[in-house]
Amino acid sequence: MLNLERLRVLHAVAVHGSVAGAAAALHVTPSGVSQQLAKLERESGHRLLEPHGRTVRLTHAGRTLAGYAARVVAEAAGAESDLADLSAEIIGPLRLGGVGSSLRALLPDVLAELTRAHPRLVPTLVDGEAVGMVPLLARGDLDLLLVESWANRPLALPAGLATRTLAVEDVHLALGEGHPLADRECVDLGDLDGQVWATCPAGTEPYEALVQALRAVGREPEIRYTVTEFATQLALVARDLAVALFPEMGQSPAPPGVRFVPVRPRMRREVLAAWRAPGLAGRRPSPLPAARDGGARRLPRPTASPAVRACVEALSRVEWSSPSAL
Amino acid sequence: MLNLERLRVLHAVAVHGSVAGAAAALHVTPSGVSQQLAKLERESGHRLLEPHGRTVRLTHAGRTLAGYAARVVAEAAGAESDLADLSAEIIGPLRLGGVGSSLRALLPDVLAELTRAHPRLVPTLVDGEAVGMVPLLARGDLDLLLVESWANRPLALPAGLATRTLAVEDVHLALGEGHPLADRECVDLGDLDGQVWATCPAGTEPYEALVQALRAVGREPEIRYTVTEFATQLALVARDLAVALFPEMGQSPAPPGVRFVPVRPRMRREVLAAWRAPGLAGRRPSPLPAARDGGARRLPRPTASPAVRACVEALSRVEWSSPSAL
DNA sequence: CTGTACCCGGTAGCTCCGCTTCACGGTCAC
DNA sequence: GTGACCGTGAAGCGGAGCTACCGGGTACAG
Known part of the structure; x- marks a missing residue:
């Protein structure tokens, strides 16, 4: 099963065109991005990047996967937007x-x-x-x-x-x-x-x-x-x-x-x-607060x-x- | 930013209808699922589950988010399928x-x-x-x-x-x-x-x-x-x-x-x-293997x-x- | 051509996340 | 009533992922 976070890293590389740019956008070091991409390559079984001058570019497999990554990231952004509203x-x-x-x-x-x-x-x-x-x-x-x-x-x-x-x-x-x-x-x-x-x-x-x-x-x-x-x-x-x-x-x-x-x-x-x-949910109005409301940091009841x-x-x-x- | 892995957990709960079922499907303990869901609730700012008898059901926010989760998981599955082929x-x-x-x-x-x-x-x-x-x-x-x-x-x-x-x-x-x-x-x-x-x-x-x-x-x-x-x-x-x-x-x-x-x-x-x-990429046919081909566990050149x-x-x-x- | 700045990849080490185990309260069925 | 099941929480451990640093390589200026 693909790691969804790593897809986000790949998407950042696809958008910014370089490992360094993606790292800056994700607020991590280039090394971290590089390691994530290497793992993604290993678990996907395909080369995703190839060297190109002193930067990198996506392979065909990388572009294919980046397309999915873009949609996944868009879904996540949509979910956040809906949650906020x-x-x-x-x-x-x-x-x-x-x-x-x-x-x-x-x-x-x-x-x-x-x-x-x-x-x-x-x-x-x-x-x-x-x-x-x-x-x-x-x-x-x-x-x-x-x-x-x-x-x-x-x-x-x-x-x-x-x-x-x-x-x-x-x-x-x-x-x-x-x-x-x-x-x-x-x-x-x-x-x-x-x-x-x-x-x-x-x-x-x-x-x-x-x-x-x-x-x-x-x-x-x-x-x-x-x-x-x-x-x-x-x-x-x-x-x-x-x-x-x-x-x-x-x-x-x-x-x-x-x-x-x-x-x-x-x-x-x-x-x-x-x-x-x-x-009024439940059979009887239970005298104790429901279990999920117990913790102090709990969110209010819906x-x-x-x-x-x-x-x-x-x-x-x-x-x-x-x-x-x- | 939402954690994509947690969306996968929420999706499993939505599909299986219970924390225990999701835990079995994900091959983890129910406690692990419960902790992930609690974190997802905290970072999303909404209650996602509510108690229902001795099991749980999704709140409106939970269903909304689970809808996105379903699409994210489907995208990931599509990506895996494409990668395999x-x-x-x-x-x-x-x-x-x-x-x-x-x-x-x-x-x-x-x-x-x-x-x-x-x-x-x-x-x-x-x-x-x-x-x-x-x-x-x-x-x-x-x-x-x-x-x-x-x-x-x-x-x-x-x-x-x-x-x-x-x-x-x-x-x-x-x-x-x-x-x-x-x-x-x-x-x-x-x-x-x-x-x-x-x-x-x-x-x-x-x-x-x-x-x-x-x-x-x-x-x-x-x-x-x-x-x-x-x-x-x-x-x-x-x-x-x-x-x-x-x-x-x-x-x-x-x-x-x-x-x-x-x-x-x-x-x-x-x-x-x-x-x-x-x-034939590159200006001259470099005598040494390219850097990305160095590691023994590296994938073959595309x-x-x-x-x-x-x-x-x-x-x-x-x-x-x-x-x-x- | 040479020096410099930049980019990528690898390694060591540390931090934190997430999982498991164990325990407990609540609910349902017999 | 009682046992089985479900969900949640605390403690502890293992691993994942990040940072810092280094080395190889490339692009660009002089």
Whole structure:
């Protein structure tokens, strides 16, 4: 394995054109540089320098290696620059997770705005189901998670996570235009016996919320279609193959032939942002300071990263509050 | 300045997810890894790890830095890979120089072929005049140089350079179609008194070759137009503003209205590839071995790089020998 | 041609860095 | 509860890397 420090020495020689110049730049003696280069030659198995007058020049192998060295040094300089700005600037990786339809309605605009304002921010995104994503967030594999929580079945989050409500919206019943209930102003859930339902896969929040809402009025939904994509569900509804529950964020774009009707009792869905709250981490608030904070010269405990805070702020600013939710 | 070795430690922790795993991968004890990370935290000024159960996870600063570390390690691995293949494969930078029209006729095809066959070869190209480029080659700022040498004025190259002839071609006189000599089968240089000449800038090979060729028959050319681009010279010739000497490589594409006529005495031009010949370097073949070869454990003296040899071979294969030169 | 200044490479010696060993507190699983 | 595992810290040792110095060689001025 190559010694990375020695690559820095080689790069200095390539830049300054001489051992003496490199030594001056690195604040060491020429002898030290020469020794490092000799070792680099031995461990790389190639001559890197050849005498040229009273100075040296790089061989082909030396130039090849110096090219890598230049990139390594540039990476190191970039890292230092990022570290210097890390406390103040919005920088570095931001690992986002999303669940369900909240992704499409909220994230693209916010990510566009964030990356425009903070070019050194590197967001990544994974979507999935709440049951799988929440543990990822708690374990530290995600920085920020967008989840949905249905009012009749509030999402349970483990301790140590902070949340903010990004949107509250009504849930409507989607019907085909030819459906007998399509012209109602409002539909009672109790009137929905015998309907065929489409919803998201079993285990997801919309599925469980649908089942619980109907059981609350003494009905058991006949769920015949479970598909992840709202667009597919709407296509089924448009052909009168099923009815479905839709939060407002999922209603556009809708294909022709679909009607959305409020339901009674009123159903609401929230979209939440969740992240680890450093202050409350751990099962119990341990009375002793954590081990890594013991030493006097230790650095302070990390707080929520500026990147997470900035993203939550940007998401909050979107104000996707349903007009009918007022 | 960040310690590059410590970045490798951080990367190992990021990959293996624990101090113990990183320690095993690096073949050191967990304590050693922990100490290196603590130093990295101190010198970076940020917490990089935080406790998480009985293991650790990276903070935002840690992930940011680990991203750089991953790239640094990847560069180092790439460098090692290139070094391992350097003796056998065509790899690394190839700094080409070109003089005059030889560039356009020969290089593009050869470079396309070379980079297709050897994707890890990184050619660069600079063009200029022989008077400036030859010292660059001798000094080691170029690996390979394409130069032209006119038979009546052979190019003088310093010792230590090897050459290969890539093409030999006749030089013709370019005339406008309406020129009185345009219908001749052959033009005697001695008949060209009083002509207005276009050629390359003073000091270049074509300029000096023109002057010497005419002086050899007792004439002094009236050079009124000196422009670098052959296309511009041809445009002047096409409008009967001047006559010019053109090697065959410079004759296409020619604008309408230009005739090319052989000259007497016959003029020839060669295109040469020149590179440093390691065996003959230095002014005199020094009787003692060079200083850098002294040590017994020293590596062998570098020979011409495979990249240079491959490029010379590819250039030789082009076989741009003039049909009329046979 | 000669003297001088400079550059590179090698050697001896010293300093400091980094690793290992050992020990301890905390966490998780049985 | 208890044992296994993880991460961290202190002490000590070995080696890596630096400096100081010297010698060989080159470029440049006179």
